[in-house]
Amino acid sequence: MAKYRAIPPGFMTVGEMAKKMGVTVRTLQYYDKEGLLSPSAESEGGRRLYTDKDLITLHQIISLKSLGFSLDDIKQHLISLETPSDVANALTEQANNIRKKIDQLTASLTAIEQLKAEVLQMKTVNFKKYADIIVNLQMNNEFYYLIKLFDDDTLDHIRGQFDKKSGLDFMERFNHLSDEIVRLKKDNVLPESEKSQQITKMYWELIMEFTNGDMSMLPKLMEIGQIDTAANAWEEKQKIVNDYLEPALQVYFSRLGVNPFEEAKK
Template sequence: MIKHKAIPQGYMTVGEVAKKMGVTVRTLQYYDKEGLFSPSAESKGGRRLYTDKDLITLHQIISLKFLGFSLDDIKKRLTSLDTPDDIANALTEQADDIRKEIERLTASLTAIEQFKKEVLQMQEVNFKKYADIIVNLQMKNEFYYLIKRFDDDTLDHIRNRFDKESGLDFMDRFNRLSDEILRLQKDNVPPESEKCQQITEAYWNLIMEFTGGDVSMIPKLVEIGNIDHAANEWEEKQKIVNDYLESALQVYFSRLGDNPLGEVEK
């Protein structure tokens, strides 16, 4: 580095550069410390001195930083941006990184808005449920909002019985079975028909799988499943399924000679 007794013509101090380029002196000192942007000369009194050529380099740094490049990336790329293709490739890579970050931030924003909606609907502070909702939002489980309907005991049962993979698999099978029931209802298939009874049996087996065979959980599930006013398309579908299954289950239990819903009805 060239040393000067005074500030010669064509050189600028760090303060002058900072003012001219709209950055702080501290920023320029940090860039110097990181080996990203160092002065071309120094006065004998230790003052950093810059040239117009240095300003061109600083302008590149500021521009790349504005485009989202990290300081490490800028440090690596400043020496290799020699051709238009080099610059175009660097910008393409950065654009891809920014798109990924936009997707991540968009997903986070959506999750925050969904979570806020659930908190307001719950009208209670329950961090256990909050945690479950957040986990399901992270899993992209579209049925996260059902969590607010469960009491703590039922949620503990779900946590102990299902992990991420098995929980999503259960909901997938439940929805596919619900779609089959909807088709039966739409085709006016009688609840007592053999076709309907086969699907009713599959539905009941799915409920027993959920409870682990614990019929004492049935009243809670019936309460949770009662939908007076559907809030979305899924709930509207389940309301139709529940109405159709009410008669089908009565036939099914009658044939079994045992009605585990008897206590609920009482």
């Protein structure tokens, strides 16, 4: 490290550097100690001296820190600033990191707005449901809003029955079957046909998987699934599914010689 009797042109003291970048002198001393940013020179009196190049490096550090990087991460992301290409690469990486942060913040803002809408619709304070909605928002489960329809007992059952992976897998299979039923309806496939009965059997097996065979849950599910006026695309699709499944399930249970809905009432 070069040493100077006085502060030459192009250099600034640690205090001047700190003031320009809005940080404390202690912060710059800490970055020096951690090997993130050492002064380019030192005066004979021991004053740390920085250059404009050091200022650019400090800007990198501050920007990466504001994006949530740890000091160890920042050490790995700092780019040498010896050539115009180095500077361009540093700025490119910094811009990419900012774009990622913008995406994360946008997703967080969307989740907050969605949760706010659900809280207002629920009209009661229920932190357990709020937590479930937040978890499903983080899972990118587009059907998170259905949680508000379940009572506490059903939600407890769901928490015990599914984890993140199995829950998303279940919803994927449920949606796939729902799409198949919509196609059957569109193609005017009769509910008593073999193709319809195969899909109906799979749908009922999915319901049994969801309830874990607990027939006492059927009335609750029927109440939740009852859609008089669709408020969104999912409910519109589910209304079509319900209309088609009602006669299809009657045929299915008639052939089995059982009526699980009557059993659930007992």
